[in-house]
Amino acid sequence: MRTSSVTAAAVALGIALAAVVTTSVGVAPAEAAPSCSGDHITVGDLARGCVVDRGTIALPDGRRFAVPAAGTTVSALPVAAAGGHDTGDVSITNTGRAGVAVSLEHVWSGSPAAIRQVRAVHEGLVRGGTTAHPMAATTTKAAPTSSCTNRSYALLGYRWNTTIRWSSNPAGARAADAAAIRAGANAWTGTIAVCGRSITSNVRNTYLGTTNQAPAVSANGGCGTPNGANTTGWGALRSGTLATTCVWSRSGVAVEVDQRYTTAYAWSSSATCSGAKFDLRGVATHEWGHAYGLGHTTQASGLVMKPASTQCDVAQRTLGLGDAFGIDVRN
Numbered sequence: 169m170r171t172s173s174v175t176a177a178a179v180a181l182g183i184a185l186a187a188v189v190t191t192s193v194g195v196a197p198a199e200a201a202p203s204c205s206g207d208h209i210t211v212g213d214l215a216r217g218c219v220v221d222r223g224t225i226a227l228p229d230g231r232r233f234a235v236p237a238a239g240t241t242v243s244a245l246p247v248a249a250a251g252g253h254d255t256g257d258v259s260i261t262n263t264g265r266a267g268v269a270v271s272l273e274h275v276w277s278g279s280p281a282a283i284r285q286v287r288a289v290h291e292g293l294v295r296g297g298t299t300a301h302p303m304a305a306t307t308t309k310a311a312p313t314s315s316c317t318n319r320s321y322a323l324l325g326y327r328w329n330t331t332i333r334w335s336s337n338p339a340g341a342r343a344a345d346a347a348a349i350r351a352g353a354n355a356w357t358g359t360i361a362v363c364g365r366s367i368t369s370n371v372r373n374t375y376l377g378t379t380n381q382a383p384a385v386s387a388n389g390g391c392g393t394p395n396g397a398n399t400t401g402w403g404a405l406r407s408g409t410l411a412t413t414c415v416w417s418r419s420g421v422a423v424e425v426d427q428r429y430t431t432a433y434a435w436s437s438s439a440t441c442s443g444a445k446f447d448l449r450g451v452a453t454h455e456w457g458h459a460y461g462l463g464h465t466t467q468a469s470g471l472v473m474k475p476a477s478t479q480c481d482v483a484q485r486t487l488g489l490g491d492a493f494g495i496d497v498r499n
């Protein structure tokens with residue numbers, strides 16, 4: 169019988185524990201409690217299953233993350249300059265008692281118990297799609313381009329239940345930034361004409377104006393400590409990275425988003441981009457796609473959510489078919 173066997177096991181365990189306690193007096197325990205604290209907690213440390221409530225997690229690629237609060241996932245979502253090194257999407261989930269799980273481009277590491285706990289939920293939320301999709305019927309014909317024929321999208325492990333109320337910090341800006349970043353945020357909202365179709369998106373944002381607060385995005389491409397304010401700003405990022413978005417979520421519901429645009433490259437925020445500059449509005453459209461919960465498609469997709477941007481890539485200001493499918497499914 170199950171009950172009696174469990175009882176017997178418990179009794180046996182009790183005896184075993186008593187025996188350990190009895191015999192271990194004055195002797196170091198065979199399994200010392202893992203040390204997971206300080207400013208350089210490695211994935212190897214996390215793999216020992218330790219509970220972590222403060223400190224800094226250092227990934228092998230050099231990105232560093234303030235340990236998220238128990239029950240919280242932090243995601244770092246970069247966009248590369250074309251030809252630059254793509255560091256990849258990373259999500260770090262602190263489960264609390266089961267430790268911390270790390271997902272780097274869908275490869276898991278960290279605490280085995282945390283991975284088991286997070287992975288099933290995460291993969292239920294993170295999925296891609298290519299075809300069958302409920303979208304408004306075609307009303308007009310648009311000239312076909314690759315972004316109007318490619319139907320792919322990827323979903324990240326969170327969505328918003330609220331309007332994103334955000335501010336911009338213009339300190340260090342390499343171009344007039346507020347209008348261009350707002351246009352990027354608004355490219356995904358309301359009724360959107362895409363490739364001759366029309367969709368109505370449910371994601372929402374409200375721009376609050378400028379702020380002196382800094383986004384919690386680090387120069388190494390990781391994420392710092394969230395402060396409850398959704399903020400965009402400027403600063404150093406690693407060579408090859410144009411911008412990085414950090415999102416904090418709890419049980420799949422996003423609670424904060426911050427963005428940093430690099431000061432290492434020349435940017436344009438003019439209506440018609442020209443010269444050796446990156447188009448801020450186009451890159452911002454990509455970063456806001458991440459903010460709303462979309463991941464990367466392939467570079468060849470030609471979509472807003474492709475992982476790298478070329479100079480004056482003004483096409484990235486306009487949603488393609490897969491982008492529209494993604495934002496429609498996400499919300």
Ligand SMILES: [Zn+2]
Nearest residue numbers: 245246247475
């Ligand atoms: Zn990206």
